Amino acid sequence: MVNATIIYYSATGTVHALAQAAAEGAEKAGADVRLRKIAETATPEAIQARPEWAKHVENTADMPVAHLDDLAWADVVLFGTPTRFGNPASQLRAFMETTNVLWFQGKLANKVYSGFTASNTPHGGQESTLLALANTFYHWGGVIVPPGYTDPIQFQSGNPYGTSHVVADGPPGEVSLQAARYQARRAVDIAAALEKGNK
Ligand SMILES: Cc1cc2nc3c(=O)[nH]c(=O)nc-3n(C[C@H](O)[C@H](O)[C@H](O)COP(=O)(O)O)c2cc1C
Numbered sequence: 001m002v003n004a005t006i007i008y009y010s011a012t013g014t015v016h017a018l019a020q021a022a023a024e025g026a027e028k029a030g031a032d033v034r035l036r037k038i039a040e041t042a043t044p045e046a047i048q049a050r051p052e053w054a055k056h057v058e059n060t061a062d063m064p065v066a067h068l069d070d071l072a073w074a075d076v077v078l079f080g081t082p083t084r085f086g087n088p089a090s091q092l093r094a095f096m097e098t099t100n101v102l103w104f105q106g107k108l109a110n111k112v113y114s115g116f117t118a119s120n121t122p123h124g125g126q127e128s129t130l131l132a133l134a135n136t137f138y139h140w141g142g143v144i145v146p147p148g149y150t151d152p153i154q155f156q157s158g159n160p161y162g163t164s165h166v167v168a169d170g171p172p173g174e175v176s177l178q179a180a181r182y183q184a185r186r187a188v189d190i191a192a193a194l195e196k197g198n199k
Pocket residue numbers: 009010011012013014015016081082083084085086087117118119120121122123124125167
């Protein structure tokens with residue numbers, strides 16, 4: 001059994017929808033799955049100033065928050081983040097920067113890592129965001145598993161670096177959700193193959 005953790009930050013629900021689809025894909029691939037949100041650090045004033053943000057915070061109040069144990073437990077970790085000026089959201093970065101003890105103990109190495117994102121516009125920095133996430137996976141000694149063009153859905157969704165949704169097109173539809181499910185399935189399948197190879 002492969003353990004898969006999906007860790008995401010989402011302000012207005014887009015990346016949350018992709019994360020749910022990724023969790024479905026990982027489950028379907030036979031993994032034991034934890035879906036975890038990154039704790040919100042924005043001020044209540046900032047959140048309340050955008051009704052769709054406040055609504056999403058309220059709707060996901062019951063979603064468990066990511067802890068370091070969710071990383072240590074996993075064989076596969078998928079990270080989801082909105083694009084923020086071409087980079088991962090600071091909330092997710094702040095969580096990643098609490099992992100130094102696990103990293104130092106070698107407990108983040110040899111896991112499968114993959115990332116997914118959303119941005120307002122098609123050229124708004126999706127790839128730079130996913131590559132920025134991967135910088136950290138390199139430091140952790142991770143096995144980076146991108147979706148590439150390894151499934152027909154990738155020729156529709158079109159991003160070999162990781163699932164990425166354009167918010168201007170509306171909420172994630174079947175192509176983006178299917179791409180997220182596929183990406184998670186592929187990550188779990190590769191983790192299972194690695195585990196088998198190590199036995
Ligand atoms: C501070 C900030 C920076 C952003 N930077 C970009 C950007 O560089 N390119 C882009 O297309 N969208 C940008 N966006 C839009 C977000 O990527 C978009 O709102 C997000 O993907 C929606 O995901 P969510 O619903 O999960 O929060 C930015 C939004 C904020 C608040």
